[in-house]
Amino acid sequence: MTLDILAYAAFFLSMALTYAIICLGLNVQWGMTGLFNVGIAAFVAVGAYTSALLTTPPSPDRFGGFELPIFVGWLGAAVTSGLLSWAVGALTIRLRSDYLAIATFGIAVTVQLCMLNLQPLTGGPFGIGFIPRPFAELQDNALAFSLANFAVMAIVVIALYLALEHLAKSPWGRVLRAIREDEMAAQALGKRPIRFRLQAFTLGGAIMGLAGAAQAHFIGFIAPDNYMPILTFQVWAMLIVGGSGNNRGAIAGAILVWGLWALSAAAVSTFVPAEQQARAASLQIVAIGVGLCLMLLWRPRGLFGEVSPLTRLKSLRSAPSKAPSKE
């Protein structure tokens, strides 16, 4: 019994960590750079499908199945999603700030259509199965299998976290923050905002693709239903709750919101009669939407939000300057 619970906990945490990876990618785009992406589901889906095509065994009724190692699939996923984000960014980042949002929304709709209709490539509404899972040889032992997968996810998240923290402190990260806080000043120092924004958007998209691949291999099966707009909403809720601009916040937010989501879904399925479950599930989504708005209204920096460097500087300056002014 306790072993079962442990195996389930490992499964639950692994799932939460795949969301944490998406969240880290979104944090590069939104938290570090201030770019609004409403098409998260599309970038995750492209990653998942790329990796699935590269690693599944050949299949007669659709293109691909190259049986490459899982590692290659993950890499391919990051590259494809990165390229897609680069294309979207190159087109819209130089325009008004919300054109990027509208374009990413369009990408989400279009990728959804492609998943459903490009049957020879994506398997259509039934998706792709038999995606190789890491440590498949341990599958008989549920506990060992879950723990091994959890370890992989944890290593990926920690590695990404360390890399992103390093990046944020690097000159590149400082330029990004400078652009976000005061574009004119950054431009005056000879930095080109458009180029840096585009790089950040591409990097974020690549991380989302990686997350999609990780999730696909963890579950072993993908279908268009997994990449509905609700995924985008969930990830946004995670980042806003955790605190944008803060990588630790992004990870904590992912685990917290995924936990709340799983708990409320379990509550709906136990306490609500079967014929009313679809309605109750829609209330769950209302709660996410209202929660998102309330967070924006009351605590825009989230639970662990980053303190803006300018505010920090101001409070540092004002603290010592107040003391002498009293004399």
Add this chain to the structure above:
Amino acid sequence: MNPQFIMDGLIAGAIIGLGAVGVTLTYSILRFSNFAHGELLSWGAYLALAVAGALGFLSAGLTKPIAPFSFGWALPISAVIAIGLTGLLALAVDALLFSSFRRRGSAIIIMVMASFGASLALRSLLEFLFTSKPAYFTKALQIAMKLGGGLRATPDQLLMLGVALVAVVTVHLLMTRTDIGRAMRAVSENPALASIAGIDVRRVIRTVWFLGAALACVAGIMSGLLIQIRPYLGHDLLLPLFAAAILGGIGSVPGAMLAGLIIGLCEALAVQAVGAEWRAAVSFVILIAVLLVRPRGLFGKAS
């Protein structure tokens, strides 16, 4: 090729155009792209459905179809009430959400995000209240009339085209010939200067919300009457609405309507040429083309 696509395209385009006029007005005056605008279409349709149901319950005579059309007096009456209610809904969302961001001077993108959250909540609330099962204003079937040139249309469809034309001309006259219209254009040019010149900016903002919501409600009822009513009705139209607003040029009422018709016609053409399953991609292709070639749109001012 069957010329019927022209009729289908005009009808879809009229619905998109009416919605896009609302998007372009809120965009040019409130300065953010409102992702919750599609939900105003769905709410408009469902509010009209609920009011029409209540009217039909009170008096069965109201549901008896009026001569060539498929609906009774209950629908026009409930449409007027629903327009008011949708306007109130938009004002309520603004008072609860967007006004506090404006007061704080939040970044535009925060408002976009809040509208995103609001759209999610509004849509799922509809799904909760009315379930996701499609609903209809009327169960009556209509025979399409021959119009010549190989075109066919039902009386309902022709009436709706007329309604859309009247609505757009009214809004255009309102924007160009009345005091409130001039005030709206002044605020869209420069809000600070407009308020110094004695224009009540808050009144202008309320008018914009009400006007946009009223047009959205009309578009929602049109879509509900001619196709069906679903909670995702507005969400599925959101991309065409944005594409039409950008193609027409942000802030231009005739531009939005014209662009709506162009997108509707292109969609209908694509349905015939490529297949109905790719319909939703048409507005994305148009959007990308506009952003590449002429980001300010047909009638937009250069920024």
